[in-house]
Amino acid sequence: MASKQQANWSPYDNNGGTCVAIAGSDYCVIAADTRMSSGYNILTRDYSKICRLADKCLMASSGFQADVRALQKVLTARHLIYQHQHNKQMSCPAMGQLLSNTLYYKRFFPYYSFNVLGGLDENGKGCVFTYDAVGSYERVGYSTQGSGSTLIMPVLDNKLKAPSPLILPAKDAVTPLLESEAVDLVKDVFASAVERDIYTGDRLEIVVVKPDGIRREFMELRKD
């Protein structure tokens, strides 16, 4: 009896990497490492996984970077159209819905892209949306995606303890941490993930979104 034929070519590849986002009362921290790899090889140590989709809305994506690039292009193009039609920038929740629809549009040949959307909502409060590859999304107080996510998520859960949306009265999703504490937590958590995950490392890019503007900083990580 002939066994089932398996494909010997795959349209996907995994370029690794980890992304994190944390929402605060008046800020949002989005961070991702800058390593791009394929198999056991490093392709580059200096690749940005964070894309600015709108004025106060950024997306960090890990997975297959060719699909991530294509997705970023589609979203920035759609945002441009939105600006022409509505004469304003897209808000973060609106971009969140657009990303979900774009991902589900390719339900049967998905974007191999694991996304975290971060920014400020219409009230100036931090907002983070987390996605799977086909567009299922949820607004949360913090999230992580990528190869190091399983190492980082438990630590964030311990520190930021997400209140369940089922508990009444409805608790705020944003973390009570200060901006400096949140950035310190992100740095510590990445330094730890890099110790144990081979696909995460090289350099950490941190972007902080606040009502008055955006700040970017870098931190060195282990290069092995």
Add this chain to the structure above:
Amino acid sequence: MVQSNFKMSKEATDVPPRGGFSFDLCRRNEMLMQKGMKFPCSFRKTGTTIVGLVFQDGVVLGADTRATEGPIVADKNCEKIHYMAPNIYCCGAGTAADTEAVTDMVSSQLQLHRYHTGRESRVITALSLLKTHLFGYRGYVSAALVLGGVDVTGPHLHTIYPHGSTDTLPFATMGSGSLAAMAVFESKYKEGMTRDEGVQLVCEAICSGIFNDLGSGSNVDVCVITKGHKEYLRNIQQPNPRTYVSSKGFSFVKGQTEVLTTKITPLKEKVEVIEGGDAMEE
């Protein structure tokens, strides 16, 4: 049908089969394949860079210290340079259990041989024992080794592949980082190097593996073997310190983990201790 079963069980209790390849598990493998298990099942590649080179007075062996389980680092500082004899060491790449077991086994055999012959072990003895064992297991013992040492006949360096083939070389690399390390060797190796030049080149080659291969990382281990003397330089280089330590640290207050129920079961009744009681009997 019943009779043949009876016969099979009777054979199982008789003398176990002597040597050769046992096909007992083939029926089981067939059954598993029908149930959907994929062959060959994926073994965990440990990802490694191991090297060896011959210099003026002996051999230098080098290895990284990362052990991986898929994409996760299982051990950040493991030892990949194994002891075989006082004058022979062996670096191992591949499945960690296999390299550990096979080097321990041959190391014991060498010691027994030393007792039997009253002489220092020779590298080619270790080589033959290893390759014979690996060949017999048809490559299923996934151990790729770099064997080096100095004996009465001089310095020797060999590579041994999982299927049992061997090479005798002036410089050698194995493991997932072997290409990165070999690039350094091919570029900078020369015959008749001094000890310091040899150690320097080995460190460079291992560092090349550590930084360019994701399966290798952490620190550099080196072992220098010369006539009548060996130096095991554990963690000679540590080029990967932790980059950030939070000054705040982590504090776990009582109540952070929700306690659902508490049940206390005393194991022993309360015992009264009397000072200056009866002396213990012998």
